[in-house]
Amino acid sequence: MALFDALQKLKDTASGPFEQATGSPPELYTSPDMLDLELREIFEREWHCPGLAADIAGPGDYVTFSIAGQPVFSIRQKDGSIRSFSNVCRHRMMQLLEGSGNTRSIVCPYHAWTYGHDGTLRGAPHMEKSKGFSKKDFCLPEVRTEIWNGWIYITLNQDAAPVAELLAPVNDLVAQYRMDKYVPCETQDHVWQTNWKLLTENFMEGYHLPVAHKATVGKWIGLDDTVFPDQPNPHFTWQTFTKGETATYGRAADANDYLEGRWRYTTFMPTVFPAHMYILAPDHVWYLSLRPKGVGQVHVRFGVALAPERLAAFPSKEAALRDLVTFFDHVNEEDRFVVEGIYKGAHGALAQAGPLSFLEREIHDFQKYLAIRLCPEKSGAAKVAAE
Ligand code: FES
Ligand SMILES: [Fe+2]
Known part of the structure; x- marks a missing residue:
């Protein structure tokens, strides 16, 4: 399928009802022309x-x-x-x-x-x-x-609307965690062998958590508690979920005196399009920031910061770091395994994406975002790329 046809298919699924949505066509993840288009129409223009x-x-x-x-x-x-x-x-x-x-x-x-x-x-x-x-x-x-x-x-875009304006609808949700006081503990840069969008999509859906992360975070998540925004937003998407009492991370420390009620064990998980995503919990934030490195590789910046009262509860910062980094390294490896596996799978002659679960709602939001920026009516850019 030529890229033009694949983009048409993306547009069709993006504009249809979520209940009938499918994953995106494999060419969107494997075509070098698609990457050229994304760099020009998305990465050069966004925050x-x-x-x-x-x-x-x-x-x-x-x-x-x-x-x-x-x-x-x-x-x-x-x-x-x-x-x-x-x-x-x-x-x-x-x-x-x-x-x-x-x-x-x-x-x-x-x-x-x-x-x-x-x-x-x-x-x-x-x-x-x-x-x-x-x-x-x-x-x-x-x-x-x-x-x-x-x-x-x-x-790089002098004309981009201010971040404070684009993200205003979630400002209060984020601000309540007082994340600007969190203490950075670890930053790592990696290159994974996959297309950047597969990692974005993987981050957005909780469907894989009980399976791909069964040894780590998967066992703590109450998927039935997942909440999505009422209306999709053209600049970001998010969900919230809760973590149970046995969770090692994801619940407010006793000394946290500012989060109340269910927010003490609720995680806010936004993806700011195209490539900044994070898990903001009452005790930590864990983020990824992506940059394509060719169509089949992605630079992954991964970072973790702890709420000050959570850090203070550890016997030493070194102990906190050792524990935390080992844990999140493990989670990242579980994700790397699946997103590199999908990239290999997408090259198969028989590869074809199937229908989405209700837990993958944000993948449909991301498809809408991609369709607006990349599909022919917008700029003719896709057509040029396909010729
Ligand atoms: S001093 Fe920077 S390139 Fe020469
Ligand atoms: Fe994951």
């Missing part, structure tokens, strides 16, 4: 999350990321704000920073052009004979940045 504001708490703390192939970094300023910039030197385009850390200034590892935290070029050795050269002409391009409930969001 992306490189991590938690608390990951870069002090002046000069930075974290690197990329948006549709554009290297970027976010850095804490002396005044406490966070700004983001192109991570590409204005001399001969060397990548400036790697990973995360702290720096007094940003020094290019190639010829030592040096930038301030505000992206201005402060030093450029041996440039005095270059006619007309002026440092003020070579600042790093700034990338739009917003902080929302403790998350950093960045976009």
Whole structure:
């Protein structure tokens, strides 16, 4: 099936009733043309999350990321704000920073052009004979940045609506957890052998939890308690579920005096389209932020932060970390197994997706999102990609 036909099929299932929805056609996960279209129509236009504001708490703390192939970094300023910039030197385009850390200034590892935290070029050795050269002409391009409930969001799109506006309908839901006070415990970067959308879809549905995660989180979840929003939203989707008394993680610590009633054991699980998703529980937050690395690979940034009162209940931070990281590594491996397995399965000549369970409602929401951005009526982009 050509990509154009696969997109038509996506549009058909997205515009039909959920009760008749099926999974998406395999070509949407395996076609390099589909990825080109997604990078152009989605990744270059949307907000992306490189991590938690608390990951870069002090002046000069930075974290690197990329948006549709554009290297970027976010850095804490002396005044406490966070700004983001192109991570590409204005001399001969060397990548400036790697990973995360702290720096007094940003020094290019190639010829030592040096930038301030505000992206201005402060030093450029041996440039005095270059006619007309002026440092003020070579600042790093700034990338739009917003902080929302403790998350950093960045976009290359000057025209994108503000995050605070897009996510306003869930602001109160998120804010009640006081997630901006959570303490980051672990961040890891991985590359998984799958298409990015398979991981997004996997995260959104609880249907697989009792099976694929039976050894870990699956046994704690009350699937019958799953709640979805009344109306789908074009920018995100979410569900809430509860965790039982035997759950190791997911319930408010005794010292939590701000969550009440069922919210003390309820988890809020949003996916901010296209690729930021998290599990926000009364005692921890666990997130993924995805970037395609070709059609069959995805960069996965995974992070965990603990509510301060939960952290305080451990004998030591080291003990908390050891316990937590081992546990979530295990959960991630369970997910990696299935999303890499689906990617292999989608290449089969006989591969075809079947109907969805009511627990996969958000996959249908995601299909609607993809159809709006990628299908021909919107921009003609899909047609171009198919030709
Ligand atoms: S490329 Fe950065 S200083 Fe030359
Ligand atoms: Fe999972």
